[in-house]
Amino acid sequence: MVGMEGVQVVSLSLGYVMGQALHAAAKLGIADTIAAGPRHVDDIAADTGTHAPSLRRLLRTLCSGGIFIETEPGQFALTPLGQTLRSDVPDSVRAAVIWVSEPMHYGTCGDLATTVRTGEPAFDRLFGDAYFDHLAANPDAARVWDEGMACFSGMEDAPIAQAYQFPSGARVVDVGGGQGGFLAEVLKTDPSLRGVLFDLPEVVEKPRVLHDAGLLDRCELVGGNFFESLPPGADRYVFKRVLHDWDDETCVRLLKLCRDVIPANGRLLVVDAVIPPGNDPHPAKIVDMVMMGVLTGRERTEDELAALFTASGFTLNRVLPTHSMLAIAEGLPV
Secondary structure, three states: OOOHHHHHHHHHHOHHHHHHHHHHHHHHOHHHHOOOOOEEHHHHHHHHOOOHHHHHHHHHHHHHOOOEEEEEOOEEEEOHHHHOOOOOOOOOOHHHHHHHOOHHHHHHHOOHHHHHHHOOOHHHHHHOOOHHHHHHHOHHHHHHHHHHHHHHHHHHHHHHHHOOOOOOOOEEEEEOOOOOHHHHHHHHOOOOOEEEEEEOHHHHOOOHHHHHOOOHHHEEEEEOOOOOOOOOOOOEEEEEOOHHHOOHHHHHHHHHHHHHHOOOOOEEEEEEOEEOOOOOOOHHHHHHHHHHHHOOOOOEEHHHHHHHHHHOOEEEEEEEEOOOOOEEEEEEEO
């Protein structure tokens, strides 16, 4: 007879079901159809183009996860958790839910055993090319990635920027800064700060977020490849969600390029998840499984980050927590 421990383990193994149920609800836009209040499943099905009996089973499952609530037989409404799946609210996580649960991530997690045996990402084997090459060749996948990353950034940029005291008048380079979401939040913390948005030329050509925030007059837009060179002479160099994409050797190469141009009194800021020691749950441990399946990078511990810093000409000065999954690891040039 299977004991309670075995039942618990089997329940854990079914965790993917709830994730895929959330993915389905997000893609179908169910939260938007009941934003105004409770509706019968037949009406929701008509609006979403779905099979009503199957939809009811999906909603029933998500009710058990606290996303929806069945207010009376066949009638469903949003909970506070479910409100975040709406596309028209400021704290929407719909794009992030869709992105993290797409086949390009979910499928690779389904082949983790092979990844652990070989040490090679499953993504390349399953999809025929490397992750970023796949995004470049598939506009739909790239759109999901862009929207998902923007959603994550919207949740974390402000609390991360506010967790670090940038010196007055500092020139801050955001390496691989995309549309400038994080840099915008940094510049909002102090009107004396100046920013440099550094990314591929086609990315920095029209930085939507900086433009919408009215901050372009305090920024330089510099196009380039961070594998080749970085803008010289800034006070702070920020690598946010960059190093975790790459293996240690590549990270050292990137940071050495930073060491080549940073002034003696400058600071390196690596903004990534820092996995704590011990057995307690931490979201970065889950994300690390996704990273292992899709890329050669990883979420790192403080000791692992310190080793990267040392190998590239920096010393780890401190690690600052933020009100997000990410932390700020500050490096001093040596």
